[in-house]
Amino acid sequence: MRRLKPLVARSSFLVSLLLAGAASAADTTVLVNARIHTGNPDQPAATAMAWDASGRVLAVGDEAPLLLHYGGLRIVDAGGGVVIPGMIDAHAHLMNLGFALLRADLVGARDRAEVIARLQAFAADLPDGAWLLGRGWDQNDWPDKAFPTAADLDAAFPDRPVWLERVDGHAGWANSAALRAVGRDLSGDWQPDGGRILRDGEGRATGVFIDAASALVDAVVPPASHALRAEALERALAAAVANGLTGVHDMGVSLDDLRLMREFADAGRLPLRIRAYADGDAAALAALCAMGPYEHGGGRLAMRGVKFYVDGALGSRGAALLEDYSDEPGHRGLLVTAPEDFAAGVRKAADCGLQPASHAIGDRGVRIVLDTYARTLGDASADDHRWRVEHAQVIAPEDFSRFAALHLVASMQPTHATSDMPWAQTRVGGERIRGAYAWQTLRAAGVPLALGSDFPVESVDPRLGLYAAVSRQDSEGRPRGGWFPRQRLTPVQALEGFTAGAAFAAFDEAELGRLMPGYRADFVILDADPLAMPATRLPVLVVRSTWVDGEAVYEKTVSETVDPGVSRAPPQPSPD
């Protein structure tokens, strides 16, 4: 993947006007020629917006009066585009996205030569000495369908270690430099438990490792250097703003990663706002408990809450269910944190004035969160605490009202629903599935929704989230009419979940998520109106530019392909 453009781009829309005698307005910018969805129920639509030098919105309204009143140094012409409040992903993992972007994408390569060519292109942007990691090769796509060998990679990469995961994750392919890094003799006839080293006729490792044997190489991949971690964060941030995100709730941030983010914030290299959630009961939580919630002075980085894990995921049958899995009798999932440890963590967060955000996917996981939150909050449940349940995918019927009674926020990911729908009902059966991905049931109960993607588990692109939320269909437009269509969100509700709803979930609603006076000028200019188009067009909406604090942090160039991993073809309309 080639490098994205610099994070803070010079605005190509910028028209500088020096009006004599208007010095007092010299620091004001007016956005014109726009169709603005403000998100403000009292004034939902406008055609112009003014903000000051600090990036605070001064006024939202019609062009003529705003130009008259605020016309000053800078006018931004939106070119007739549609402006929406900056989108906020309420549940995501920036560093993981960054490291995923630092792995070469080999999916669909048609032969060894194409693999090499893609790796060479990718390596051009890698820091010196860094391992070249990749994923997605499949020898079944190649003419000879034979497993590759280290030698296939050695001519192009004699010195830089290369380590490539197969498309199914069940094999790895190393070059000789990577094999040399393994500190033991890989030849002979021994095999590791649960895995297999492929060898040639003379007992020498060929470079392919099956299943658990991959751990021999994984173990010697060096921990990411500071430079590599910074590169990962920069790529993740660039990808996020290119997709119209102006904010991310980063779920599970270590103290070290917070430090990296702060370095970016200090250096003016954070193009969007990160609301970091500490990684459970670890060093970051201890620091917050000592020093209080963290707020970077620049307004782009804060850590006010703690992420906890309760159970696993539904796909791997790790989500904790109250009754057996429908497709595995006797199995009810697993708890990744003991309930008493989870309760102690929540108690600590509460004592330290922090907001818990707890991963719970199965109805038993959700029940544990509800019980723990209820016990910990006690009489404070009616306070404005905004304790969060992350995912909340499967909820027992009697628990919906408890979300509302406890004043919790449901943080949900529309694309999880459409990714899981092929097999979710098999896992939980026809009854429980009615309480799964149940966005409208939660809304009807009065529970605030915050929407996100869980990237890189799903795509970073919130347009796909809007599409999934509105359609509950896959990219082919299936199933017709949408999966459990009564849970579909309206376009306004979906956009609200990615803007004001997410802002509320992080205590940012007084300055983010809407475009109104006093709010931050965080917005996106689109080529069309997401609230007035067929759902099938949502994934191909064009983000023309992304603005944070009144400055462009991303602008699309004609030649740019924003996210090569995501198909730009619109889904097929579903014939109703």
Place this chain on the structure above:
Amino acid sequence: MRRLKPLVARSSFLVSLLLAGAASAADTTVLVNARIHTGNPDQPAATAMAWDASGRVLAVGDEAPLLLHYGGLRIVDAGGGVVIPGMIDAHAHLMNLGFALLRADLVGARDRAEVIARLQAFAADLPDGAWLLGRGWDQNDWPDKAFPTAADLDAAFPDRPVWLERVDGHAGWANSAALRAVGRDLSGDWQPDGGRILRDGEGRATGVFIDAASALVDAVVPPASHALRAEALERALAAAVANGLTGVHDMGVSLDDLRLMREFADAGRLPLRIRAYADGDAAALAALCAMGPYEHGGGRLAMRGVKFYVDGALGSRGAALLEDYSDEPGHRGLLVTAPEDFAAGVRKAADCGLQPASHAIGDRGVRIVLDTYARTLGDASADDHRWRVEHAQVIAPEDFSRFAALHLVASMQPTHATSDMPWAQTRVGGERIRGAYAWQTLRAAGVPLALGSDFPVESVDPRLGLYAAVSRQDSEGRPRGGWFPRQRLTPVQALEGFTAGAAFAAFDEAELGRLMPGYRADFVILDADPLAMPATRLPVLVVRSTWVDGEAVYEKTVSETVDPGVSRAPPQPSPD
């Protein structure tokens, strides 16, 4: 020890005047009837001072114009007292002082009955269930000169464990409740290595433990609860402000202790300013590295630096010397941190934008600090970094100029000099002693001095520090003329070390350490002038009141004995 009065006292000096038509000045306070030493070289003396509601000094000058200009709601009558800038202890340990104040003082008790009586008075203020700890008993002061027993304590303390250290630290005396807490049978004829359990004729432990045997009881003293830690901090703070301190540089604060201090700051219970230094390369440093220097919003708590230890102390021959100890050939002291670990810590502090403050007592310890700082600073040595050397007690002749060349701050404790002078020359000999406690030599080299006490190693009372700095004599006025009297400081220099000098050492010089417009109204009202009195009177100066942010945080009452542990009798004048 009885409880000190509430931290933020109602001002008995307060005269409320509601002047019709002076509403705009209603939030202004004017201090009158004072002799003010401002510490400002451009205006060293004044008779009145005005400050605003936020506690910022508005003006310093003469009474009549200040009353005319600022006279408003509140006038504080200093009663003809002498006002100095609030004193700042540049090297101390608040929690240790607090825990010391939570131990009953038994020094000088003349019999068991007096011990019991003192313990009962002390226990009245102890939290329920807390162990009663004490120190200072000496059976040689008692009529029968016999070791006490547990039974002596049991009638008065049947349930609360009591554990009392002998005056020399070489024995402990427990009651039966404390003996029961020891989880093993103490009877029989066995003895622990390096110690002895005193037993009666039937082999039962009597309650007295000699040397290493004390560890059997020490090990079961419960860790301090949050309530007890808070009590300790509160007592330390009360003792500090009662002695005229408005600031403390707390050297070596854990993340947990910072949390406690923040709770106090949040609750408005910090009567003075704490500049905390992190406890080496541990959790607090990691938190600072992630989040940046810590500043509490209220201005009374900050953590901007890190305390490191290089060597031990001179008394125990732990200070690291370049050559052998004069009184122990072949021994050169010890390093408590390996130089490479110290260097790594300093590097980390520097990378994280933090100020190192490194304990170094012997000339080898100091040399290691100089070498390490020089290597780490490199070309940045001329920057305004203010890296600190704590104690700097023994300095090789060729190293004085390096302090200045590296732009270091020397943080020194005048009472250490007068405590050590009976034996210091024995330790280091007649040559090296000339570079010991060498305040004027450092000043002459251009090195800024910050003065402190290292309490509770020495008294918390900065008047004793002023006295030691000016006289270099003990409380009996010995030796005549002072110990190496050319190193004595003038009263102005000594006071500057405890005010502006200390403020500079913590980057506070733009708002603390002097009384001038824009500075914080942190000051002390004394009954006499420390800059115009015989040195022998300094220890008995009366602190009438202590003010922080323009509010009284301590006021002396007629009946109050501020620090029962410190003799109030003036030292004998030294006949010259």
